[in-house]
Amino acid sequence: MNEVEIWDQLRGGNQKAFNSLYQHFIQxxxxxxxxxxxxxxxxxxxxxxxxxxxxxxxxxxxxTTSVKYYLMASIKRKIVRHLESQMRNNTHHMNYMxxxxxxxxxxxxxxxQGEEQWLGNQQLLKGMDLLSRRQREAIQLKYFQNLxxxxxxxxxxxxxQSVYNLIFGALRVMKDGMSTKTFAIQ
Numbered sequence: 001m002n003e004v005e006i007w008d009q010l011r012g013g014n015q016k017a018f019n020s021l022y023q024h025f026i027q028x029x030x031x032x033x034x035x036x037x038x039x040x041x042x043x044x045x046x047x048x049x050x051x052x053x054x055x056x057x058x059x060x061x062x063x064t065t066s067v068k069y070y071l072m073a074s075i076k077r078k079i080v081r082h083l084e085s086q087m088r089n090n091t092h093h094m095n096y097m098x099x100x101x102x103x104x105x106x107x108x109x110x111x112x113q114g115e116e117q118w119l120g121n122q123q124l125l126k127g128m129d130l131l132s133r134r135q136r137e138a139i140q141l142k143y144f145q146n147l148x149x150x151x152x153x154x155x156x157x158x159x160x161q162s163v164y165n166l167i168f169g170a171l172r173v174m175k176d177g178m179s180t181k182t183f184a185i186q
Contacts, residue, residue, distance in 0.1 A: 003067035010054070011061045018055055021067065026051075028068070029075050036079050046078045127174035135170035142167055 001024060009017035026047065033043040050071070054061070064070045105113075128136055134156070141147045141155060152163045 004063075004065065007061075007064060007067045010058050011063070013058055018051075018058070021054075022051055025068065025071050029071055032072055033075055033079055036076060037083060042079065042082055046075060046082060050075055050078055123178055124174075127178050130173050130177040131170050135166050135173065138163060138166040139170050 001020070003021075003024075006017045006020050010021060029047060029050075030043060033046065034040075037043065128139070131139065137156060138152060141152045147155065149160055149163050153160050156163070158166075
C-alpha cells in the first residue's frame with residue numbers, strides 16, 4: 001500500500017481511499033493510543049472524531065510524507081486534549097464540591113428552615129381560605145402560574161383595573177387575616 005498516494009486520493013475526495021486508510025490504520029492507531037491511556041471509550045471516541053474530521057476536511061488537508069506519523073500525532077493530540085480537559089473539569093468539580101460542602105448548613109438549620117417553610121405554607125393556605133373564589137383565582141393566576149395582568153384579564157374575562165382590585169383586595173384580606181391571628185396552625 002502506497003500511503004502517500006492514497007492520502008493524496010483522500011485529499012481529492014476519493015471515498016475508497018478514505019476507507020482504505022481507515023481499514024489500514026484503525027487497529028495500529030488503537031494500539032498506539034492504548035499506550036497513552038487505557039480509557040477504551042475515550043480512544044474509540046477520539047479515533048471516530050479523527051476520521052470524521054479527516055473526511056470532513058479532506059479538501060483542506062496538506063500533503064504528508066508519512067501518513068502513519070501524521071495520524072499518530074493527530075490522535076495523540078486529540079487524546080491529550082481530552083485528558084487535559086477532563087483534568088480541568090475534575091479539578092473544577094472538586095473545587096466546587098469543596099466550597100459547596102463547606103457552605104452547607106447544619107442539619108439542625110435545615111430542619112428549622114423546613115419547619116418554618118411548612119408553617120408559612122400552612123398560613124398561606126389558611127389565608128387563601130379567607131378569599132372569595134374570584135380573589136383566589138386571581139392570586140393563583142398571578143403568583144402560582146406567573147401570568148401577567150393582560151393574561152389574567154383575558155383568562156378571567158375582566159378589565160385590567162378589576163384584576164388589580166382583586167389582587168390588592170385579596171392580599172389585604174390575607175394580610176389582615178394572618179396578622180389578627182384569627183386562625184391557629186394545627
